[in-house]
Amino acid sequence: xxxxxxxxxxxxxxxxxxxxxxxxxxxxxxxxxxxxxxxxxxxxxxxxxxxxxxxxxxxxxxxxxxxxxxxxxxxxxxxxxxxxxxxxxxxxxxxxxxxxxxxxxxxxxxxxxxxxxxxxxxxxxxxxxxxxxxxxxxxxxxxxxxxxxxxxxxxxxxxxxxxxxxxxxxxxxxxxxxxxxxxxxxxxxxxxxxxxxxxxxxxxxxxxxxxxxxxxxxxxxxxxxxxxxxxxxxxxxxxxxxxxxxxxxxxxxxxxxxxxxxxxxxx
Numbered sequence: 066x067x068x069x070x071x072x073x074x075x076x077x078x079x080x081x082x083x084x085x086x087x088x089x090x091x092x093x094x095x096x097x098x099x100x101x102x103x104x105x106x107x108x109x110x111x112x113x114x115x116x117x118x119x120x121x122x123x124x125x126x127x128x129x130x131x132x133x134x135x136x137x138x139x140x141x142x143x144x145x146x147x148x149x150x151x152x153x154x155x156x157x158x159x160x161x162x163x164x165x166x167x168x169x170x171x172x173x174x175x176x177x178x179x180x181x182x183x184x185x186x187x188x189x190x191x192x193x194x195x196x197x198x199x200x201x202x203x204x205x206x207x208x209x210x211x212x213x214x215x216x217x218x219x220x221x222x223x224x225x226x227x228x229x230x231x232x233x234x235x236x237x238x239x240x241x242x243x244x245x246x247x248x249x250x251x252x253x254x255x256x257x258x259x260x261x262x263x264x265x266x267x268x269x270x271x272x273x274x275x276x277x278x279x280x281x282x283x284x285x286x287x288x289x290x291x292x293x294x295x296x297x298x299x300x301x302x303x304x305x306x307x308x309x310x311x312x313x314x315x316x317x318x319x320x321x322x323x324x325x326x327x328x329x330x331x332x
Contacts, residue, residue, distance in 0.1 A: 210243060
């Protein structure tokens, strides 16, 4: 990516990495406290693959933790107790909390899986998990900021997203909500919030297209082929736009295939 700079995936990640606000963590949030390895992630769209992604995060972290340890020796190596949580603030209706399991992704049901990972998803939208948000002011104030952006964005009939974000930032600072953080990181907050909205909008459009394609199943093969080519062009255009905005390859590949990414970069 241009300049080889580190990319903060969203405002949530920025908050978790800000020393004045929270613990120093990385890519969304992972830290060790009292022998527990807590892995937190933020999602603004429903993703059924969180346990799989959490497993990958955990193994990557373990690999770094045990880099200089002899895992083939006689002494037992102790590792932190993993805990996985996802904070969801998308617009699709979701329950207060739900538990996702790695075994749900297995090719066929297993009564007693030899490998399991449990991930709890918390809905942090307004009216949900009040006790949790009251205990975590940063998370609560983050959601106030998100709600203000949505409010101003809707008033503009979904135009002038940058204006909506700046209005939300001004209002938050007036109300002393994430005040110091927003003053220090204003320009980057505007950029990553714009990118998040573009990213989520693209996913929404693709899901709607998938539903329409399902309703039109059975129509002429040639027409279906043309629609698929059109969807492919849209995916490639979206990937190229993300590359232009410095989105790292690994984040793009959570939503798009390696083949689409290769086609986009070849073009």
